[in-house]
Structure formats: C-alpha cells, structure tokens
Amino acid sequence: xxxxxxxxxxxxxxREWAIIEVQGTVESQPSIEEHLHxxxxxxxxxxxxxxxxxxxxxxxxxxxxxxxxxxFLVLRKKNVETVGDSNSSVELHVVGIIRHRILFxxxxxxxxxxxxxxxxxxDEIPHKTTATExxxxxxxxxx
Amino acid sequence: xxxxxTTWTHSSLLHSYDSHGGGRSLxxxxxxxxxxxxxxxxxxxxxxTIRGQPDEDAVLCTLSSTYSMKFVxxxxxxxxxxxxxxxxxxxxxxxxAASIITVATGNIELILAAxxxxxxxxxxxxxxxxxxxxxxxxxxxxxxxxxxxxxxxMIQASEEEIRAALKSLSAVxxxxxxxxxxxxxxxxxxxxxxxxxxxxxxxxxxxxxETVLSTMVADGFSPRIVAHCLETHGTxxxxxxxxxxxxxxxxxxxxxALDILASGKMKxxxxxxxWEQSVPSGMKADLKMLQGExxxxxxxxxxxxxxxxxxALPSTPADRFSALFQERLKWEWKDLEPYIRDIHVPxxxxxxxxxxxxxRIQPNAEAEPIFSAR
Numbered sequence: 001x002x003x004x005x006x007x008x009x010x011x012x013x014x015r016e017w018a019i020i021e022v023q024g025t026v027e028s029q030p031s032i033e034e035h036l037h038x039x040x041x042x043x044x045x046x047x048x049x050x051x052x053x054x055x056x057x058x059x060x061x062x063x064x065x066x067x068x069x070x071x072f073l074v075l076r077k078k079n080v081e082t083v084g085d086s087n088s089s090v091e092l093h094v095v096g097i098i099r100h101r102i103l104f105x106x107x108x109x110x111x112x113x114x115x116x117x118x119x120x121x122x123d124e125i126p127h128k129t130t131a132t133e134x135x136x137x138x139x140x141x142x143x
Numbered sequence: 144x145x146x147x148x149t150t151w152t153h154s155s156l157l158h159s160y161d162s163h164g165g166g167r168s169l170x171x172x173x174x175x176x177x178x179x180x181x182x183x184x185x186x187x188x189x190x191x192t193i194r195g196q197p198d199e200d201a202v203l204c205t206l207s208s209t210y211s212m213k214f215v216x217x218x219x220x221x222x223x224x225x226x227x228x229x230x231x232x233x234x235x236x237x238x239x240a241a242s243i244i245t246v247a248t249g250n251i252e253l254i255l256a257a258x259x260x261x262x263x264x265x266x267x268x269x270x271x272x273x274x275x276x277x278x279x280x281x282x283x284x285x286x287x288x289x290x291x292x293x294x295x296x297m298i299q300a301s302e303e304e305i306r307a308a309l310k311s312l313s314a315v316x317x318x319x320x321x322x323x324x325x326x327x328x329x330x331x332x333x334x335x336x337x338x339x340x341x342x343x344x345x346x347x348x349x350x351x352x353e354t355v356l357s358t359m360v361a362d363g364f365s366p367r368i369v370a371h372c373l374e375t376h377g378t379x380x381x382x383x384x385x386x387x388x389x390x391x392x393x394x395x396x397x398x399x400a401l402d403i404l405a406s407g408k409m410k411x412x413x414x415x416x417x418w419e420q421s422v423p424s425g426m427k428a429d430l431k432m433l434q435g436e437x438x439x440x441x442x443x444x445x446x447x448x449x450x451x452x453x454x455a456l457p458s459t460p461a462d463r464f465s466a467l468f469q470e471r472l473k474w475e476w477k478d479l480e481p482y483i484r485d486i487h488v489p490x491x492x493x494x495x496x497x498x499x500x501x502x503r504i505q506p507n508a509e510a511e512p513i514f515s516a517r
Contacts, residue, residue: 001194001196001296002192002295002296003193003194004192005191005192005193005203006191015225015226016226017223017224018223018224018241019221019247020221020243021219021220021221021222022219022220022222023218023219023220026220072250092193095225096226098223
C-alpha cells in the first residue's frame with residue numbers, strides 16, 4: 001500500500017513554522033485542565049540577536065535560536081474518499097516547514113518567590129514547571 | 144508516552160497524530176518529519192510516497208531514492224507554532240501572540256537506505272513466463288502476475304530503483320504484466336537466433352531486427368520473446384536500413400555456459416570443451432565472463448564447475464554473507480568479490496562491509512587474504 005505525501009504550497013516556499021523546545025514539561029493547574037484553549041502560557045522576548053527569554057509564570061528560561069541540521073516538515077493526515085471505492089485512503093499533506101528552533105535547555109530562574117502561589121519545581125532533570133501562575137495572571141486581568 | 148513502532152501498521156502512523164494532544168482544546172495536531180531539504184521539489188510533483196505492507200517497516204520513497212523511517216521520541220516539550228498573523232506588526236511596542244497548536248512527542252527521521260528488492264525477485268519468480276502457458280487461466284486467477292501499479296504498491300523501493308531492478312532481472316512486460324522469462328525459453332530462443340544466423344549468413348554483430356523477427360516467427364517463436372532475447376543479449380544499433388542488434392559476447396557466452404551447466408556440476412575440462420564448441424564464431428569464451436555465476440571446486444585432482452549465481456542470493460548484507468558462508472566456509476578474495484560487489488549500503492564502504500561481516504585471515508603480507516564468517 002502507498003500513502004502519498006503531497007505539498008500544495010505550489011511554486012512558492014512552504015510556510016515556515018517555528019519550534020519552541022523546553023526541557024521538561026509545562027503543566028497546567030488542574031482547574032484549567034479542561035479549558036486550555038486561548039490561555040497564555042508565557043512570554044517570549046528576544047533580548048539580543050538569537051537570544052531569547054521565555055517567561056512562564058515566575059520562571060524565566062533563557063535560550064537560543066538555532067538552525068536545524070535537517071529541516072522538519074509538518075504533515076497533516078487527510079482521509080481521501082476515492083471514487084468507486086468504499087475504503088477511504090490516507091494522504092499526508094505538507095502544511096509547513098521548520099528550519100529553526102528556539103531551545104531552552106537551562107534550568108529556569110525564579111523571578112519572584114511568593115508563598116501565596118503554589119508551584120512545583122523538581123530538582124531532578126527534566127524539571128517540571130507549573131503554569132499555575134497563568135491562572136493568576138488571567139484572573140487579575142479579568143478583575 | 145506515544146508508542147510508534149517502526150513496524151508500520153496503518154494506524155501507527157496515524158497514531159502519532161491522534162494520541163497526541165489528548166483530544167484537548169488544542170486546535171490541530173501534526174507530526175514532525177525530518178528530511179533533507181534537497182529533494183523538497185519532489186513533494187510538489189506528488190512523487191513522494193510512503194510504502195509498505197502492514198507487516199513491513201515503512202519506507203519513504205522519492206522518485207529515485209528510498210529512505211527508512213524511524214520515529215524518534217523526545218522527552219523535551221516541543222511546541223509547534225504555525226505562522227502567525229502578519230497584520231499584527233503595526234506598532235512596535237504591541238506584543239504579538241503566537242499560538243501553540245500542538246506538542247510534538249517526537250519526529251520521524253528519514254535515513255537514506257537501500258531499496259528492498261528481494262521481494263520483487265521472489266514475486267516475479269513465482270510465475271515465470273513460458274510460451275506454452277495457459278495465459279487465460281493464469282490471468283483470470285491473477286495469481287503471480289503483477290502490473291507496474293501492483294509492483295509499486297508492493298515493493299519498498301523508489302520507482303527508479305524498481306525499474307533498474309526489473310532491468311537487471313531481465314524482466315519484460317508481456318500483456319501488461321511484468322514477467323521473467325524462464326531460462327529454457329530464453330536458451331531455446333537464443334540458440335535458434337544463432338542457428339538462423341549461421342543458416343542465413345547473418346552477422347551476429349549486426350542483426351537486422353525485422354529479418355530476425357520474421358524468420359523467428361516463421362519458426363514458431365513469439366515476436367515479443369525474440370525481441371526480449373535480443374534486448375537481453377545485445378545492444379541496439381540504429382542504422383539507415385533499420386534497427387540492428389549487436390549480440391554481446393559476454394551475455395551470449397554466459398547464457399550458453401549456464402545452459403550447459405543446467406543439468407548439474409561438470410568437470411571443468413569437459414565443460415570448457417563443450418562451451419568453446421557452442422560459442423558462435425567471432426566470440427571467445429573466457430571463464431572471467433562467469434564471475435558471480437559459477438564456482439569451481441577442487442575435488443581430489445579434478446576441478447569441477449557448478450552454477451552458483453549471485454542473482455539467486457539475498458540482497459541484504461547480513462543474509463548475503465550468511466548464504467555465502469553456508470556455501471563455503473572460507474573464501475578467497477577473488478572468488479568472494481563477484482558475490483558482494485553489488486551490495487551497496489549507504490554510509491558503509493566495501494571495507495567496512497567486510498569488517499562487519501567477515502573475519503580476515505592473512506598469514507603473511509604476501510599471502511592472499513582468506514575471509515570466513517565472524
């Protein structure tokens with residue numbers, strides 16, 4: 001069997017996507033588990049050419065933008081109904097290309113420590129960063 | 144943790160989309176694929192396909208190359224961000240929002256690989272063509288018959304690699320199906336062409352296609368097979384008078400030698416006598432022509448010759464070497480070389496290949512190295 005890989009970008013270049021890569025995981029507070037959509041995770045700032053900070057709650061990560069040795073393609077699966085055939089086949093569509101990533105591989109720096117806000121940081125690597133603060137930020141904004 | 148095995152089932156590939164993101168409100172899911180930028184244009188021609196049966200490791204094929212696909216997981220959080228809205232760059236101070244649409248759990252890595260062509264050989268050898276076959280009954284069952292489209296679906300290799308393999312197998316398209324013509328038929332056809340050239344004083348270095356075909360058809364041969372026989376054993380030369388064929392010395396001599404040896408091993412001396420007799424005038428038989436096709440063994444004082452054809456051996460290096468060492472425990476380089484020169488592993492030189500699969504013994508610097516199994 002065959003799965004066709006198609007690119008509909010035509011003559012022009014594929015749209016370029018980006019990767020932000022963080023060591024460990026970002027966790028959301030259980031209360032917003034179901035409503036992740038449209039929540040702000042953090043703020044990405046370019047502090048100098050190629051150097052970035054990524055602030056998640058009270059954690060600040062520093063990282064660098066680097067070129068990928070081999071670019072990545074982002075593919076999307078598509079079910080295609082073939083005429084006169086009851087089983088639909090699958091195609092993969094190229095929706096973007098990724099040439100760079102911003103990698104944050106250092107341990108996060110705590111910006112402020114407050115007893116009121118509960119977040120967890122584990123000592124071992126990969127460490128965990130909670131995004132509990134998000135809720136506070138958005139709550140304050142709502143207030 | 145997403146488990147995508149390299150063994151390809153229909154769903155495992157899809158899995159990498161579905162299991163990720165946990166069906167939360169993340170908008171879309173994607174999977175990253177790494178690849179060399181050089182062949183991106185081929186995506187536009189819709190010539191890139193993923194091939195494999197459910198029980199095979201999937202490969203990705205461009206028009207000319209085959210890549211193995213391996214899912215590489217990551218413990219990092221990889222956020223995928225699609226191109227943003229460029230209309231938001233009005234004011235400098237305003238911050239722009241970028242949406243993460245998914246977290247990738249890994250990517251599929253593509254590594255240039257050797258095409259998997261053993262299956263092609265096996266499929267075609269199931270039903271070799273012979274002119275007396277009952278084509279109607281075979282074709283109604285469709286068993287053991289393959290069209291180009293079937294082969295592309297079943298063989299894990301690029302189209303160019305499949306075409307090259309068909310050529311090296313001397314396969315021919317008959318009535319829309321790719322077939323290997325059985326040796327007996329080919330021997331009979333070639334012998335008849337040679338006999339006719341003696342009879343009618345044809346030059347075997349310049350056979351007129353039309354004359355050969357009409358004479359052979361009158362003798363009861365199928366024109367398609369005669370043409371295929373000329374193609375397999377000669378080269379086309381265009382002339383003002385029409386299409387001419389020059390029979391190749393090596394191809395003809397090899398065919399005749401294999402025909403003589405078809406009944407089993409022979410004493411080298413008597414084989415050479417018969418072979419030289421059968422070779423048409425103007426051609427000269429030389430044992431070098433039989434490299435990779437026959438083996439000579441010394442049994443007592445006599446030397447014997449027998450068929451041992453490289454084309455009958457598996458093409459993956461590990462299987463090839465194991466088949467070779469099953470045949471003989473020890474190989475001299477001059478004997479071994481014809482049986483491994485067609486193996487090309489991307490990223491591995493022939494020395495590397497020998498190091499990996501053989502043990503080299505060389506008693507002193509002048510002696511011929513001997514290769515045995517590791």
